[in-house]
Amino acid sequence: MVMLAPNQQQTEKLIYERPHSLEEVYTHYCPGCTHGIAHRLIAEVIDELDIQERTILVAPVGCAVFAYNYFAFDSAEAAHGRAPAMATGIKRVNPDSIVFTYQGDGDLASIGIAEAIHAASRGEQLTVIFINNAIYGMTGGQMAPTSLLGQVTTSSPTGRDAQATGQPMRIAEMMAGLPGVVYSVRRSLHDARHVIQAKQAIKTAFEAQMQGLGFSIVELLSSCPTNWGMSPADAVHWVRDEMIPVYPLGDYKVAEALQNKRGRN
Amino acid sequence: MAKELLKGNVAIAEAAVRAGCEAYFGYPITPQTELLEHMSKRMPELGRVFLQAESEVAAVNMVYGAASAGVRVMTSSSSPGISLMQEGFSYIAGSEVPAVVVDVMRGGPGLGNIQPSQADYNQVVKQAGHGDFHPIVLAPSTIQESIDMMVLSFDLAEKYRTLVFMVLDGAIGQMMEPAELPPMREMNEKRPSWALTGQSKRRLNGRLPDKNVVTSIHLGGDELNAFNEKLQAKLAQITANEVRYEESYIEDAEIIVVAFGTAGRVAGTAVKNLRQANVPVGLFRPITLWPFPEKRLAHLAERAKAFLVVEMNAGQMLHDVREAVGCQAPVEFLGRMGGLLPFTNDIEKEVQTIWRRSEVLALHQQN
Structure with a gap:
């Protein structure tokens, strides 16, 4: 037992708190859903970079439609898939703001693929946080462009068939092929180690925008226990065992100016 | 200022510039394209925003973004492009941000042709997108009137936080006649209090202001009903104040x-x-x-x-x-x-x- 000397003051050290960039509210996300983790990581990064007061979120249509209730900064709610276009409009007239979109796979990879690709191709000074959970969450579990082959969803009841609906789309790899993109990586939120790596990637993506380098995107493999019909624990294992083989984690493009930054695997 | 021989589309674009338009997003489509072309030259010259979007769908959502940031913003298109933009018009109406649209109407349905038409009356006046709303719709008949109404469009959009359309047919867009342009208006540097600027821009006496949110979603039935009641009251006010005819x-x-x-x-x-x-x-x-x-x-x-x-x-x-x-x-x-x-x-x-x-x-x- 360590005895404190009478003159030795016991000081409290705060090691964990709610990020200032998150509102003090409950979210509507299901138990075991990784949206909450992704929100927290973004908020921590924004606090650490001290950009809360100049950050503007463009929320998607999907489960994160109310993301603007959870983040504590200016926010817009876009039409389905149009977040990168709306964000373009905002950023072009507010060039010193930090503008990011938060989009799921239905929003970005399906209905909004044109807006996403063209914003990236133009090298818009935007950051995209792309949540890939291989399913449409909000509408109740339909097949997404990122659904795995054989994956049973409410609109692919016998499993996704490549002949009829093609192969899962690999967004991080695709974005890396566009000259306007300076940072395109894939991370996962299935365990603590990967969550920490995801946070580093999110930070690098925002730093890319702060330095005016161009378009940055972080794809986050995420779980959807409710629509996958799994327990939260089984769901993160499914991310690890089934999704990662199809969606390899890694850095698909890191501009030279970002090479010495965090965010590498 | 003296009269000059001006082409309709160019005159309208220049009138928008002089009315203080800070951002333009558009997509080429005949018989409107000269408007976009003029903007591509003039806006960067003046340090303002011009962007040719990848589609009309993207263009209108860029307008929605810039409008949410509280700047004077516009787009222009022609009938098939207006059909594509209807999604954005509805969101703009649903979140009550001001924006201006010029529709240089052409013949339809489908690709129709590129000649003058007034067949967008219903799609602009009656149902410019899903939901209960109407934009203010101005219909000039000469190039001079188009110029004057371009300036008015921005003022009405800001006054009522609404979507304003100026509809003309391809004939007005394409013809030339003598007309007088307005003087260059002072730019409005001050953003409205509701605009998305980042909170730091709205700091008052060092105090961090509340966040601003631009959204068109009201999930509760009573909540959406109340919003629609408010919107209808605004439309009634516009009806009482803004009817124009000759x-x-x-x-x-x-x-x-x-x-x-x-x-x-x-x-x-x-x-x-x-x-x-x-x-x-x-x-x-x-x-x-x-x-x-x-x-x-x-x-x-x-x-x-x-x-x-x-x-x-x-x-x-x-x-x-x-x-x-x-x-x-x-x-x-x-x-x-x-x-x-x-x-x-x-x-x-x-x-x-x-x-x-x-x-x-x-x-x-x-x-």
């Missing part, structure tokens, strides 16, 4: 020709010719298609014997005129489609027929 030879007119835009201009010449032939005809030209000048038309119907609606479509405004006139007088229609203009002699012939019929009728009534 009349000529109306005081003693027994037959009233109702036409807007280029059709209104052609009808004006026809009416003048008919007056020289002593036919008691007048012209009523709606300038705001929404709010529609229905009260004035209803009043005129109390003493007019007949109405003739002339449009470059199959009869779209016709129904608004019929609703205003009710059973007080017959409302006839003369329409041209396919990108064709009505000719003065077509209109004159039609009015003469109506006039003779009403005279014969009057004679019968006397006997």
